[in-house]
Amino acid sequence: MATGTEGLRERKKQRTREAIIDAALRLFTERGFEHTTVADIAAAADIAPRTFFGYFPTKEDVVFHDFEATFGSLDERLRSRAPGESAIDAMRDWIASMLAQTDFNDPRELCQRRITRSTPALLEHERTLMARFEAALGEAVAQDLGADQGPLRPRMVASAATAALAMLEAFYDDKVELLNGELDPMAMVDEALTFLKGGIEALRERPPAPVPVRSPT
Amino acid sequence: MATGTEGLRERKKQRTREAIIDAALRLFTERGFEHTTVADIAAAADIAPRTFFGYFPTKEDVVFHDFEATFGSLDERLRSRAPGESAIDAMRDWIASMLAQTDFNDPRELCQRRITRSTPALLEHERTLMARFEAALGEAVAQDLGADQGPLRPRMVASAATAALAMLEAFYDDKVELLNGELDPMAMVDEALTFLKGGIEALRERPPAPVPVRSPT
DNA sequence: GGCAATCATGCACTGATTGCAATCACGCAG
C-alpha cells in the first residue's frame, strides 16, 4: 500500500494514462498539436492506437486531462457551500485554495497553456470546457438570487466571473513578468468580484425581473 | 439591380451558395447534423462534394452562414461610433436595429437555432464565433475605459454583454411563448446594460487596475 | 484452479478535409 490506492489494475491504468499525457504533451510541444497524430502519441506511449481512445475521447482532451478533477472540485465546493455563503464567495474561496496549491512552474501546466494558446482547435475546446464552469456557477448564482430574478442575471454574473477566471490563466502564460511585478492573482479575482457585486447591486435597486417565460402549469 | 450586383459569374456563385445552405439546412432538420454527410449536402445541392469546401471551410460553417455579415455589422458600428458615444451604447443601438430588421419567422433562422441547440459540435462552434463578438466588444470597451484600467475589466464587460446577447437567441427558440407574453427583447438588453454599468461604476470608485501584461493573439 | 469482468488490440469502415492536376465556363480583347 505504497502508492496504489486500488488494485494492481487501477495502478496500471493510471500509469498508462500518465504515459499518454506525458508522451502527448511532449510531442505537442515538439511538433505542435496539429502535426502530431494519435498514432504518434500511441507509439510514444507504447500502446496501440486504438487504446488511446479508451483513455481520452478526443485528441484535444489529453491537453485538458485535469479538467474533470478541477471542475469537480469547483462544483463540489459550490454545492456544499454553507447556507449563508454566497456562490460568489464560495468561488472566491475555491480560487484561493486552488491558487495556493498551484505550482506555477509545473512544466506540464506551462506547456499545456503554451500549446493551447497557439492552437485554434484547443482554444475552441477550452471554451467549451469553460462553459461548464459557467453553467455550474450560473446555477449556483441563480440559487442565490432566486428564481424571480429571471435567467439572465445569473448567466451574466457567471459569464463575467468566467472571464476573470480566464484572465487568471495569463498567470501561467506570463508568470515571469507577473510574479516579478509581485502581482497578486487574488487582486484580479477581487476586482472581478467587485464588478459582479456592483452589477448585481445596480439591478437590485432598479427594475424587477422581466423574462418570465411560460406560466406555471 | 434585381438580384445580381456583379456579373453572371458572381450571381451564379451566390446561387450555388444559397443552394448549399438550403440543402444543408433542410437535411440537417430532417436527419440531424451528425447524420448528414457533406456528400449528402453536395448531392442535394447538385454540386461535387469537393466543391462544397470551396464555399464553406467546414460543415459547421453552413449553419452560421450569416455570421460574417452580422459580425462585420457590429464591428463596423463599434468602430465608427461617434466620439462621445460609448461602446455599450453603440452596441445597444446596434442590437435595436438588428432586432428591428429580424424576421422571427424566417424558417432558416428558426431551424438554424433548433439544430444548433441540439448539436454539441454546433454549440461549440457557436461559442467560438461568439468569442469574436466578445473580442470586438472588449476592444471597444477597453478604449472607453482607457488603458490604465487594465485588460480584465473590458473583458468582463464584454463577456457579460455577450451572455445577454446569447440570451436573446432564446427569442428564436421560444418565440411563441415569449411573443405571446408580449416581452420586449430590448428589456433584456437594458437589464444587461444596467448590470454592466453598475459593475463598471463599482470599479470606478474602487482601486486602480492591477494586472498588466498579456500578449494579444 | 477457474469464471466473469476488464483491458488492450487488430481490423475494417465512415467521414471530414486537403492537395493536386485536369477541365470548364465567364468576361474581355481583338
Added chain:
DNA sequence: CTGCGTGATTGCAATCAGTGCATGATTGCC
C-alpha cells in the same frame, strides 16, 4: 464571333480522427 487568361468545378488519392466489433490477455474474486 473567337481565342485567352483567370477563377470555378471536379475527380482522385491520401491523411487522419473516431467508432464498432470480435479476439485474446489480464486481473479480481470465490
